[in-house]
Amino acid sequence: MVETVLQKELVNNDFKDVLFGRRSVRKFDPTVTIPAEELQAMIAEATSAPSACNLQSWHFVVANSEAGKAKAKSVLMPFNYPQIDTCSAMIFVLGDTQSHTVYRDVWNKACEEGKITPEKRDEIFSSFLPMYEKGSREFLIGDATIDSSMVAMQLLLVARAHGYAANPIAGYAADKVATTFGLDAERYVPVMAIALGKAAETPIESDRYDAKTLTDFI
Ligand SMILES: Cc1cc2nc3c(=O)[nH]c(=O)nc-3n(C[C@H](O)[C@H](O)[C@H](O)COP(=O)(O)O)c2cc1C
Secondary structure (H helix, E strand, O other): OHHHOOOOOOOOOOHHHHHHHOOOOOOEOOOOOOOOOHHHHHHHHHHOOHHHHHHHEEEEEEEOOOOHHHHHHHHOOHHHHEEEEEHHHHHHEEEEOHHHHHHHHHHHHHHHHOOOHHHHHHHHHHHHHHHOOOOHHHHHHHHHHHHHHHHHHHHHHHHHHHOOOOEEEOOOHHHHHHHHOOOOOOOOOEEEEEEEEOOOOOOOOOOOOOOHHHHHOO
């Protein structure tokens, strides 16, 4: 279970505050370091997110070193320089369009361990897998983008639960992200970058539209 990887008690376990107190922070205390183990734990906690067919079509690149942050900065649009210059780490969430290639192994293992019957496994293989194995690139990108958006949102909230602030960022050169990080650009598509750190500014109180004006009950 993901919960077993929790490194420490959550700093903020108040769901109302975690959810409604979240705001994009763009200036962080540059003296603060978040230990790599804690960054890894936050990612593990965020991956409790649901995903289509449980394919978990996400991949993470953590820029937490000087060299890594310089690489991250090289793909960012200049209006996002303050975040990379001051954050403790920037986590890039990329969609993995080939996540289904290990899907058979995952379910074969579950079957071997007696968690599902061979019939259930075969049903999964025949219903879901062909969609992905025969899926167009557009479909695979769309699916991986949705999965990665789910996990990125969780990561924003997990960060707050750990006592950190964050800023989701899509202002980067999307066509350069994967290759800059040494990844196969055909396989991995950038979805979001998340700057993390201790807040060093009071964020803007962003407003929202009245949900009633956006909702149809049918
Ligand atoms: C997909 C996406 C892309 C975003 N890209 C950027 C960005 O490049 N730079 C930035 O400063 N904020 C970025 N933001 C943050 C939004 O500006 C912010 O979420 C919005 O103004 C609402 O404010 P709040 O996060 O404080 O509630 C992005 C948010 C999302 C969801």
